[in-house]
Amino acid sequence: MITPQTLKGFRDFLPNEARKRNYVITKLKAVFESFGFEPLETPTLEYEEILAGKYGEEGEKLMYRFEDNGGRRVAMRYDQTVPLARVVAQYQNELTFPFKRYQIQPVWRADKPQKGRYREFMQCDIDTVGVEKGVSDAETVAVIAGGLTALGFTSYRILINDRSVFGTLPVEAITIIDKLKKIGEEGVVKELEEKGFTKKDFEMVKNASMPDSLKDIVSAAAKLGVNEKNLQFEPTLARGLDYYTGIIIEVEIPEYTVGSVGGGGRYDKLLNMFSSTPLPAIGFAYGFDRVIEAMDVLNLFPDEVTNATSQVLISIFSEETKKNSLEVAAKLREKGIKAELYLGEIKAKNPLEKQLKYAIAKNIPYLIVIGPNEAEKGEVNLKNLQTREQNQVSVEEAIAKLTS
Amino acid sequence: MITPQTLKGFRDFLPNEARKRNYVITKLKAVFESFGFEPLETPTLEYEEILAGKYGEEGEKLMYRFEDNGGRRVAMRYDQTVPLARVVAQYQNELTFPFKRYQIQPVWRADKPQKGRYREFMQCDIDTVGVEKGVSDAETVAVIAGGLTALGFTSYRILINDRSVFGTLPVEAITIIDKLKKIGEEGVVKELEEKGFTKKDFEMVKNASMPDSLKDIVSAAAKLGVNEKNLQFEPTLARGLDYYTGIIIEVEIPEYTVGSVGGGGRYDKLLNMFSSTPLPAIGFAYGFDRVIEAMDVLNLFPDEVTNATSQVLISIFSEETKKNSLEVAAKLREKGIKAELYLGEIKAKNPLEKQLKYAIAKNIPYLIVIGPNEAEKGEVNLKNLQTREQNQVSVEEAIAKLTS
Numbered sequence: 001m002i003t004p005q006t007l008k009g010f011r012d013f014l015p016n017e018a019r020k021r022n023y024v025i026t027k028l029k030a031v032f033e034s035f036g037f038e039p040l041e042t043p044t045l046e047y048e049e050i051l052a053g054k055y056g057e058e059g060e061k062l063m064y065r066f067e068d069n070g071g072r073r074v075a076m077r078y079d080q081t082v083p084l085a086r087v088v089a090q091y092q093n094e095l096t097f098p099f100k101r102y103q104i105q106p107v108w109r110a111d112k113p114q115k116g117r118y119r120e121f122m123q124c125d126i127d128t129v130g131v132e133k134g135v136s137d138a139e140t141v142a143v144i145a146g147g148l149t150a151l152g153f154t155s156y157r158i159l160i161n162d163r164s165v166f167g168t169l170p171v172e173a174i175t176i177i178d179k180l181k182k183i184g185e186e187g188v189v190k191e192l193e194e195k196g197f198t199k200k201d202f203e204m205v206k207n208a209s210m211p212d213s214l215k216d217i218v219s220a221a222a223k224l225g226v227n228e229k230n231l232q233f234e235p236t237l238a239r240g241l242d243y244y245t246g247i248i249i250e251v252e253i254p255e256y257t258v259g260s261v262g263g264g265g266r267y268d269k270l271l272n273m274f275s276s277t278p279l280p281a282i283g284f285a286y287g288f289d290r291v292i293e294a295m296d297v298l299n300l301f302p303d304e305v306t307n308a309t310s311q312v313l314i315s316i317f318s319e320e321t322k323k324n325s326l327e328v329a330a331k332l333r334e335k336g337i338k339a340e341l342y343l344g345e346i347k348a349k350n351p352l353e354k355q356l357k358y359a360i361a362k363n364i365p366y367l368i369v370i371g372p373n374e375a376e377k378g379e380v381n382l383k384n385l386q387t388r389e390q391n392q393v394s395v396e397e398a399i400a401k402l403t404s
Numbered sequence: 405m406i407t408p409q410t411l412k413g414f415r416d417f418l419p420n421e422a423r424k425r426n427y428v429i430t431k432l433k434a435v436f437e438s439f440g441f442e443p444l445e446t447p448t449l450e451y452e453e454i455l456a457g458k459y460g461e462e463g464e465k466l467m468y469r470f471e472d473n474g475g476r477r478v479a480m481r482y483d484q485t486v487p488l489a490r491v492v493a494q495y496q497n498e499l500t501f502p503f504k505r506y507q508i509q510p511v512w513r514a515d516k517p518q519k520g521r522y523r524e525f526m527q528c529d530i531d532t533v534g535v536e537k538g539v540s541d542a543e544t545v546a547v548i549a550g551g552l553t554a555l556g557f558t559s560y561r562i563l564i565n566d567r568s569v570f571g572t573l574p575v576e577a578i579t580i581i582d583k584l585k586k587i588g589e590e591g592v593v594k595e596l597e598e599k600g601f602t603k604k605d606f607e608m609v610k611n612a613s614m615p616d617s618l619k620d621i622v623s624a625a626a627k628l629g630v631n632e633k634n635l636q637f638e639p640t641l642a643r644g645l646d647y648y649t650g651i652i653i654e655v656e657i658p659e660y661t662v663g664s665v666g667g668g669g670r671y672d673k674l675l676n677m678f679s680s681t682p683l684p685a686i687g688f689a690y691g692f693d694r695v696i697e698a699m700d701v702l703n704l705f706p707d708e709v710t711n712a713t714s715q716v717l718i719s720i721f722s723e724e725t726k727k728n729s730l731e732v733a734a735k736l737r738e739k740g741i742k743a744e745l746y747l748g749e750i751k752a753k754n755p756l757e758k759q760l761k762y763a764i765a766k767n768i769p770y771l772i773v774i775g776p777n778e779a780e781k782g783e784v785n786l787k788n789l790q791t792r793e794q795n796q797v798s799v800e801e802a803i804a805k806l807t808s
Contacts, residue, residue: 013444091416224733
């Protein structure tokens, strides 16, 4: 028999993890949609030529690509930005611009698996395409803050910078300055000097004051409800990339030290790989796995997510009272209660033992028992499995308790 | 420049389609969870040996497989049943049985693309693993009905049969009888006779009465709230497959004639490919794309799904009133209203023309205008873009209107 196992860097999400993922996706989608972002899905496989050459040397190495059964060269989604560029070019005449879309799909990179780095991982992007800097920049900051707030974060820091802060410094120097947090001031200056730059270049950036364009964004974001204490001007922030043309954004959670939980910025030229129409854009991506890890650190998942899906296990006491259990299950579900019916075999001797064990193993908070006495009166025995408190109550009272 | 295009058989889901998909998934998940089904996700790529040889000759031909960068033979998810079999074997000691999971992920098959057949398509499965026939069979019927009802279907027919109806007839004969709807009675008898069976074999099946096991399921399903008029005993139903060991299920929507919108049944031996522990199971899969097509036929998508995501477009009248628009957007969003702010350039001359066009193009039902007069009074002009009715109201009144 073949050993059941997964590929390195690939993960199964069993219910306890999958519930967390669903929760984060549901919360973020609601926020994205409250700002008018629309859902977009693109295929897992693209023609290789669509993705090839778009992700630098590293991308060429890490991309999953192969020849399909029809001899076509295909590649697996590597990020969600190149597919977005393809979509806005391919459906230019169908889409209404500014085009605001969110996209939450897995991507694949054949990277060396290590803690927090996977070969299949979810990306969670929002982008606004078709407008130059202005309200959309503030809206992006507001939707980022809205998402973090909806997930329960309060101490988050949205670091912002603007490409203009680096003036005429070449990418080589910017990349070094961007490493400030990793290698410290001395390290940055040393590396700069090795490459022929000066300490003054670094200080020019480090001591820069906030450009007017960022001040406008901060003031508009505040009107959109963003708490200014969550915004921080970070003049050395460059996010290692050279395609930002305006605001640059990175999000940190102080209690979560593994790294930033998202990043983005304005990139007015990047989307033109398949189209000569100007496609200025601003976008942001949450680091999905890191967001979940940070929520774990801060205990932000509510009980109904960390517990079982089911709010109550309805046991079956005997063949005679089974029909009562079924009817009660239907009534509870009708009221929106997540009511699980015990499905295992019912032993005549001590019928509840296994059922109680099942509820406890699955972390289900309540147990309903309908024995002959309860069945006769049309009532149920509702037991809180945490407090061990139990009461014989009417079905309506049980519903009231479970929906309170 | 490279032509922006997708591979044949692969689809982009632009917002209008993606919203429908999200709606169906959200509705079905809520029903699955109300029955205590838990989410499960498995990787897109598996070791080839996990999937190879599990899907017959056709599967061997249609599976996407390749050698990854590390020289491993890998294959893309072909269905969700083999991964489920792997998961229950691999995590036997971690999972609580009966294990009830739902799984909604894409699968890939290099089939010839044609109307309604794609190379990448969503599967939407529920399965209960670890119990033999009993309450779980009725629960499966009830969850199927619950899902269809939640989506707005009323005329659906859940066709049921039991493997025992075919008695000792060999698979060869069952497969012919299963074709009744396609080739008619005469066709079935002719094919049976060609293979050495008799008309009597067919009649034995066709005139069979409902076995007691199915009667029990029907009666329990009724107690779980299933309307018996939606259930139909169909003694010739076999679903072409030879792995069903008990109930066999197929769902039809009379108004949608392309084909069934889902199928399943009890399969007590299939999951034992990676484990010698008995793993009896019952499951069902909705045909995701067909469900959406049938809903389109019956007009079951509510307006907020077929329209834009946004309920209201908040226009920006001028640089002076911009801050009012931003503040109103924040207030509306706080109340759960999907409020989109216009992001395009604001022309001094006729500032609303382009904004109104945008709202109409995107099918957004309401427009809010805050001109100098409204700004001064702290009010807004709320315009219903369908009826053309407009009123100058307070922000609170606008919120009341938009949430009613």
